[in-house]
Amino acid sequence: MKLIYGSIFTFTLLAIACGKNSAGRRTLNLVSDDEMNTMGDEAYADILSKSQLSRNTTLNNQILTIGQNIAQSSGVDYDWKFSVIEEETVNAFCLPGGKVAVYTGIVPVAANNAGLAAVMGHEVGHAVLRHSAERMSQQLLLQTGLSLISVNFEDSPYKGIIAAAMGIGTTYGIELPFSRLDESEADKVGLEYMAKAGYDPREAVKLWERMGALESSRPPEILSTHPDPANRAKALNDHMAKALELYEASSKKQTINLN
Numbered sequence: 115m116k117l118i119y120g121s122i123f124t125f126t127l128l129a130i131a132c133g134k135n136s137a138g139r140r141t142l143n144l145v146s147d148d149e150m151n152t153m154g155d156e157a158y159a160d161i162l163s164k165s166q167l168s169r170n171t172t173l174n175n176q177i178l179t180i181g182q183n184i185a186q187s188s189g190v191d192y193d194w195k196f197s198v199i200e201e202e203t204v205n206a207f208c209l210p211g212g213k214v215a216v217y218t219g220i221v222p223v224a225a226n227n228a229g230l231a232a233v234m235g236h237e238v239g240h241a242v243l244r245h246s247a248e249r250m251s252q253q254l255l256l257q258t259g260l261s262l263i264s265v266n267f268e269d270s271p272y273k274g275i276i277a278a279a280m281g282i283g284t285t286y287g288i289e290l291p292f293s294r295l296d297e298s299e300a301d302k303v304g305l306e307y308m309a310k311a312g313y314d315p316r317e318a319v320k321l322w323e324r325m326g327a328l329e330s331s332r333p334p335e336i337l338s339t340h341p342d343p344a345n346r347a348k349a350l351n352d353h354m355a356k357a358l359e360l361y362e363a364s365s366k367k368q369t370i371n372l373n
Contacts, residue, residue: 143247147210150247151192154210158195161215168198168218177216177234180227180313183366184234185212187310190242196234204328208237210246223324227371228308228317235304235311235318243303245296298341298349305350305357312366315350315357322347 168174181196192212202219214237216230224230240246301318309315326343341349350357 143244145247145250147244147247150244150250151211154213154246158209158213158215162197162199165215166200168200170198170218173218173221174198176227177230180231180311181214181234181238183311183313183368184231184238184304184307187307188238188242192241204325206233206237208241210241210244212238212241214238214241223328224321225324225372226317227368228313229321231308231311231313231368232304232315232318232321235306235308235313236300237304238307239300239303240296243296243299245300249296298346301346301350302353305353306360309357309361310364312361312364312368314368314370315354315361317370319347319350319354322350 177198178196181194185192185194190212194212195214197215199215199217201217203217204219204223206214206216206220208214214234216233220233221230224233305315305318308318322343326347329343
């Protein structure tokens with residue numbers, strides 16, 4: 115009976131919370147934008163307070179300009195912030211509400227302003243598509259489901275085995291695949307944003323080819339939170355026709371400048 119009531123509750127919750135993101139995919143969202151943006155603001159301030167910010171005025175201005183161009187092309191009116199962290203990490207991130215940070219370690223790999231636009235288009239895409247809220251919502255739902263199973267099997271001698279199996283199933287059957295889906299979705303949306311902003315989208319493919327060349331070894335894609343760089347480059351190439359249309363229609367053509 116507990117399981118039946120739990121299933122009814124879960125089904126009702128899903129029916130209420132499901133919607134579509136700006137890419138047209140049905141998503142789950144149990145957390146309000148205000149809550150996510152507040153958490154994003156707090157986390158961003160905390161990270162920056164513990165990081166060494168770049169004092170390279172030229173690079174900071176470049177990141178700010180590219181970021182503002184990409185944000186404008188997204189059409190979403192967040193309180194966008196763009197920071198540069200002095201660290202060799204080859205990465206960037208965007209927290210809910212449009213709080214972006216780029217690590218200096220990714221700048222040589224980006225190679226030029228269009229490569230940086232690909233990086234930042236991807237991060238802006240995560241924010242616009244509200245991927246953080248979706249992941250948090252999934253975690254809340256999974257925790258609810260695991261709690262219900264724990265209650266219903268509390269007297270079973272196989273309780274530990276069932277819990278372990280559920281944990282493995284949710285990791286490899288839900289969390290990792292959806293994480294890779296988010297990355298691929300942000301890649302494609304980011305490609306369109308950079309093209310609208312006047313940055314040559316073909317540089318995004320080159321970026322991921324360079325990223326792939328950096329990795330001497332990586333786990334199989336099925337065990338990773340991110341798609342394989344070669345697959346990302348191929349997927350972007352497959353989406354290139356639409357991106358080039360947007361690029362050719364853009365009135366803001368950006369000259370490619372080396373970093």
